[in-house]
Structures are given as structure tokens and as C-alpha cells.
Amino acid sequence: MNSSSWLQNLSDVWDRPPSGYRPGVTLGQLRRDLAGLECEVASPTRVQFSTGDLEFEVQERAQAQLLMHIVVCEFVLRVPSQQTEATKIVLRHTGAIRRQGVAARLSEGSAQAMAPLLERLHADAPLLAALLPLDFKRLELQRDAQGWQVRLEHFGASEVVNRLPGFRRYIRLTHEQRAALLATFTRLYSLLGEF
Structure with missing residues (x-):
């Protein structure tokens, strides 16, 4: 076996979906959690x-x-933007035991150009009211030539699958989290549209 075929086989194993993964099942559960919203299925996983x-x-x-x-x-x-400069902002909760606020850190882009947006993200009362109760793992704001993309990975709306011992558990997106998520997206859409 030459090195290129060995690397290709290793790549195939690494890129393969995990054993027991059922594409679309978790999204089906999420669709029930977001009942009442219009839904269009683009693919089994989108x-x-x-x-x-x-x-x-x-x-x-x-x-x-x-x-x-x-x-x-x-x-x-997705939020339209007239600016095209590549920018990336990462948001996270602050506070060791209790959530006390939200920190926004610029990881890519011009600090001078993004200073007004960062200030608004730290001080906007409606946004903070929506973000503080929201249980998210990752929240990133990215801008490119197509505009802003808000990428949020929630603790809920996920499924844990264990093989030994075998179990499968879906973690619901509760009504409170649904309301906080929609309020966050509504406020971010309004804020980012100005930048």
C-alpha cells in the first residue's frame, strides 16, 4: 500500500459519519420544538x-x-451588509457562577472600524435581555462579501448517542430558550444591519 492510498483510506474513515448517526432525526425533533414557524426542508440535514x-x-x-x-x-x-471587510466577532457570557453580562471579542477585522459595534453589543439592553438567559455553546458574528452571518450553537436542540451502554437522548429546545433565541436573532438582525 503506497502512502497516498493509505492517507486516502484514513481520510475516508475520518470523514465518515459516526456509527449510529441518523441524518435528519435531530432536525425532526427541533422542528417539533419550533412548531408554529414556517419550515422548508432543504436537505435531510438542513x-x-x-x-x-x-x-x-x-x-x-x-x-x-x-x-x-x-x-x-x-x-x-444572514444579515445584509453594505460593508465587505472580513470581520469575526465572538460573543460569550461573563460571570464565574452567575451570568453577569456578555463579552464581545473581535478576532478578525479592524478594531477601529468595529469599535462602535462592539460597544453596542456590550451595552444594548434588549440584546442583553435576550442573550443572558440563552444557553449557547458558541455564538459568532462573521462578515464577508455576502454580508453578516450569525452562527449559534445551542446546548439544547442536540442529541447525545452512546454506544456502551447504548442510549440515545434528545435535549429539547424549551419554550424559554426558543423565545430567547428568536429575540436574540431579531435584535442582532436590527443591530448588524447598521454596520
Whole structure:
């Protein structure tokens, strides 16, 4: 076996979905959690939701781990922008025991150009009211030539699948989290549209 075929075989194993992964099952559960929103299925692992005022996409992704895997849903909100400079802002909760606020860190782009947006993200009362109760693992704001993309990975709307011992558990997106998610997206759409 030459080195290129060995690398190709290793790549095929690494890129293969985890054993027991059922594409679309977690999104089906999420569709029940988001009942009442208009839903258009784009593929087994991608769905477009609409509230009338707001449209966002949800992409299902499987993350393999030792003897288990996690299926997470990544929420993506697109916001038009007249600026095209590449920018990336990462948001996270602050506070060691209790959430006390939200920190926004610029990881790519011009600090001088993004200073007004960063200030608004730290101080906007409606945004903070929506973000503080929201249980998210990752929240990134990225801008490119197509505009802004808000990428949010929630703790809920995910499935844990273990092989030994065998179990499968879906973690619901509760009504409170649904309301916080929609309020966050609505406020971010309004804020990012100005930049």
C-alpha cells in the first residue's frame, strides 16, 4: 500500500459519519420544538425556518467522540451588509457562577472600524435581555462579501448517542430558550444591519 492510498483510506474513515448517526432525526425533533414557524426542508440535514419577519437556517452536524457522538444544530442567520471587510466577532457570557453580562471579542477585522459595534453589543439592553438567559455553546458574528452571518450553537436542540451502554437522548429546545433565541436573532438582525 503506497502512502497516498493509505492517507486516502484514513481520510475516508475520518470523514465518515459516526456509527449510529441518523441524518435528519435531530432536525425532526427541533422542528417539533419550533412548531408554529414556517419550515422548508432543504436537505435531510438542513432546514430553513421563517417567522414572517425573520428567516434563519439550521444545519445538523454530527461530532464523533470515543464510543459516542453528539448531533448538534447550528443556527445561521444572514444579515445584509453594505460593508465587505472580513470581520469575526465572538460573543460569550461573563460571570464565574452567575451570568453577569456578555463579552464581545473581535478576532478578525479592524478594531477601529468595529469599535462602535462592539460597544453596542456590550451595552444594548434588549440584546442583553435576550442573550443572558440563552444557553449557547458558541455564538459568532462573521462578515464577508455576502454580508453578516450569525452562527449559534445551542446546548439544547442536540442529541447525545452512546454506544456502551447504548442510549440515545434528545435535549429539547424549551419554550424559554426558543423565545430567547428568536429575540436574540431579531435584535442582532436590527443591530448588524447598521454596520
